[in-house]
Structure formats: C-alpha cells, structure tokens
Amino acid sequence: MHELSVVEGIRDLALRNARSAGAARILSVRVVIAEFSSYLEGALAMFWDEVCGATEAAGARLDFVRIPGELLCLNCSKSFAGGKDLRCPECGSEWVKPIIGQECYIESIEVETAGG
Amino acid sequence: MTVKTIQVSQNVLSANREIAEHNRAKLNAAGVVTLNLMASPGAGKTSLIERTIQGLEGRLRIGMINSDTSPAAMDAERAERAGAVTVHLNTAGRCHLDAGMVRDAMDCLPLRDIDLLLIENIGNLVCPASWRLGSHWNVLIASTPEGDDKPYKYPRMYSGVEALVINKTDLLPYVSFDLDHFTRGVEALNQGLRTFPLSCRSGTGLDLWFDWIASIAVRKATMAL
Numbered sequence: 394m395h396e397l398s399v400v401e402g403i404r405d406l407a408l409r410n411a412r413s414a415g416a417a418r419i420l421s422v423r424v425v426i427a428e429f430s431s432y433l434e435g436a437l438a439m440f441w442d443e444v445c446g447a448t449e450a451a452g453a454r455l456d457f458v459r460i461p462g463e464l465l466c467l468n469c470s471k472s473f474a475g476g477k478d479l480r481c482p483e484c485g486s487e488w489v490k491p492i493i494g495q496e497c498y499i500e501s502i503e504v505e506t507a508g509g
Numbered sequence: 510m511t512v513k514t515i516q517v518s519q520n521v522l523s524a525n526r527e528i529a530e531h532n533r534a535k536l537n538a539a540g541v542v543t544l545n546l547m548a549s550p551g552a553g554k555t556s557l558i559e560r561t562i563q564g565l566e567g568r569l570r571i572g573m574i575n576s577d578t579s580p581a582a583m584d585a586e587r588a589e590r591a592g593a594v595t596v597h598l599n600t601a602g603r604c605h606l607d608a609g610m611v612r613d614a615m616d617c618l619p620l621r622d623i624d625l626l627l628i629e630n631i632g633n634l635v636c637p638a639s640w641r642l643g644s645h646w647n648v649l650i651a652s653t654p655e656g657d658d659k660p661y662k663y664p665r666m667y668s669g670v671e672a673l674v675i676n677k678t679d680l681l682p683y684v685s686f687d688l689d690h691f692t693r694g695v696e697a698l699n700q701g702l703r704t705f706p707l708s709c710r711s712g713t714g715l716d717l718w719f720d721w722i723a724s725i726a727v728r729k730a731t732m733a734l
Contacts, residue, residue, distance in 0.1 A: 395635070395639070397603065398605070398640070399522070402524050406517065406519055407517070414513075420512065424521070431665070467697045488661050488694075495665075498518060498520045500516070500517065503512060505510050506510070
C-alpha cells in the first residue's frame with residue numbers, strides 16, 4: 394500500500410505549512426490528483442484520519458481535485474485523452490504511456506489561526 | 510479565531526525528495542557511490558548482490574542496505590557472508606523504500622570505510638520507481654522468466670532507471686522471452702539505456718557489470734593513522 398506513505402507525506406507538508414503560518418489547526422487540505430498519478434483517492438482517504446491522529450490536522454477534511462491526463466501511443470505516436478478505454482483510438486494498440494497527468498500535489502490548506 | 514487559506518502547491522512527495530537530496534549530499538561527502546537496485550520478487554537481486562560483492566573483492570569496499578517487508582534477514586545474511594557491511598531494514602509491510610528509511614539505515618553504516626553502497630529495494634515493479642532515495646544510479650534488474658512484456662506493462666519503472674540488468678540469460682532457450690521485443694519496449698521508454706545481459710548462475714556477462722561498477726566507483730585512500 395504505497396498510499397500510506399503518500400498520505401504521511403501530505404500530512405507532513407500540510408503541518409509544515411500550517412506551522413510556519415502560525416496556525417493552530419488545519420481545517421481542510423486540497424489535493425490535486427491527476428488521472429495517471431498512480432494513487433487511488435479511496436486508499437488515500439482511508440489512511441487520512443489515522444495518520445493525522447493527535448496532530449493539528451486531526452479532523453481535517455481531505456478534498457480532491459481530479460485533473461485529466463493524456464496518453465501517447467508508442468506504436469503510432471498519436472496522443473489522446475485518457476478515460477475509460479486506454480487503448481489508442483487510432484491503431485488500437487495497448488502500448489501507451491502517460492505524457493500528461495502523473496502529478497499529485499497539495500494545492501492549498503485551510504487553517505484556523507489564533508487571534509484576529 | 511480566523512480561518513484562512515494558504516497556497517501550498519507542493520508535490521506530495523517533495524518531503525521525500527528533500528531527504529533524498531540530503532542523503533545524496535552525505536554520500537557525496539563520504540565518497541560513496543550508491544546503487545538503488547529494483548526488481549520484481551525473484552529476479553535475482555540478492556544473487557546479483559552476492560556475485561557483485563565477491564567479484565569486486567579487493568577492488569572496492571562494499572556496504573549494503575537490504576530491505577524486506579518482514580523481519581526475515583536471510584538476504585542480509587547472504588550479503589554479509591559474501592563480505593559486505595550490511596544493514597537489514599524491515600519495512601513492516603510497506604511496498605517500497607523511501608528516503609527517510611535509507612537515511613536511518615545510512616546512519617548505521619561506516620560510510621567513510623565504504624566505496625560502494627548497494628541498496629536492495631523491495632521486490633516490486635510499481636512503487637519503488639516513485640520514491641527517490643538519494644542514490645547515484647537507479648538500476649532495474651529484469652530476468653528472462655518474467656517475460657518480455659514487462660517494459661510495456663511497467664513503463665514508469667523502465668523509464669525511471671539509468672541502468673538495466675537482464676538476469677538469467679542462461680534460461681533463454683527454455684523460456685519465452687523475445688529479446689528483440691523486450692528491447693524495443695525499453696528503447697521506446699528509455700532510449701540508449703545502459704544494459705547488462707548476464708547470468709548470475711553461469712557467470713556469463715558478469716565481468717562487464719563489474720567493470721562498469723569499478724568505473725563509476727573509486728576506492729578511497731585509506732587514511733593513515
């Protein structure tokens with residue numbers, strides 16, 4: 394389950410950003426997850442509450458923004474949008490590789506700071 | 510209490526990358542060339558490591574970080590018997606090594622007395638490709654019984670390495686492995702990839718592998734006391 398390590402990475406980054414802003418609590422974390430990032434949203438969400446435990450991120454919401462990817466056919470060189478069918482629409486080859494859409498990053502966090 | 514939004518825009522693996530860069534700096538300072546060896550289970554990682562330690566005996570002093578998902582330390586023991594200073598790392602079920610685990614394992618090794626560090630990653634063709642460790646060379650060990658379709662099925666792994674070993678070439682007459690088909694797949698993903706076809710069992714091809722390692726790693730002068 395590599396999602397566990399990814400979730401820990403998300404938590405650590407969120408905590409670091411929250412602390413340097415002097416925040417007391419993290420309310421939500423917005424994660425951009427591209428179509429071919431190789432991380433499963435459900436698996437990330439499953440570990441989230443557990444890894445946040447007794448940190449300032451406890452109880453924070455994990456929101457996902459999905460972005461589409463693009464594939465390149467290694468047989469005929471056509472590039473095409475991802476989706477359900479990952480075969481090349483031109484030649485039908487299954488020999489394809491993602492050229493856009495492998496990223497997964499934290500876009501922003503919503504925090505609560507003490508004082509006004 | 511005030512609620513505000515902070516823009517982050519940082520890759521979820523950026524924390525790992527920072528630790529990897531720190532590891533690399535530490536290895537550079539100690540003069541240790543490091544290989545991250547990745548493969549599917551059974552491709553022959555431990556056999557290649559054993560052969561490499563024996564083949565470079567007297568030329569390079571070798572350290573090794575061996576990882577497993579369980580406390581089973583038989584691979585580490587094999588490397589130790591072959592003559593390497595070895596740390597056994599138990600990932601407790603995790604499917605890949607990350608830079609933090611390697612940093613902790615490096616702390617247990619006498620880096621000043623080592624010229625070459627071999628890191629045996631968890632047997633897996635998926636996740637290890639995403640976690641950089643700070644090694645100088647990412648090496649993939651493929652093997653002929655796995656079949657010639659692996660570059661087509663695990664493109665991320667095949668695109669993310671700087672050297673490729675094709676182990677078990679002695680089995681080519683007995684398994685369906687079309688070397689041309691395999692090579693076409695590799696070339697499309699990683700053009701000009703440095704490739705070493707060899708057999709740990711028969712010894713064929715090992716010399717070129719040893720020579721390459723000897724050309725990238727340098728035996729440090731022993732400090733006079």
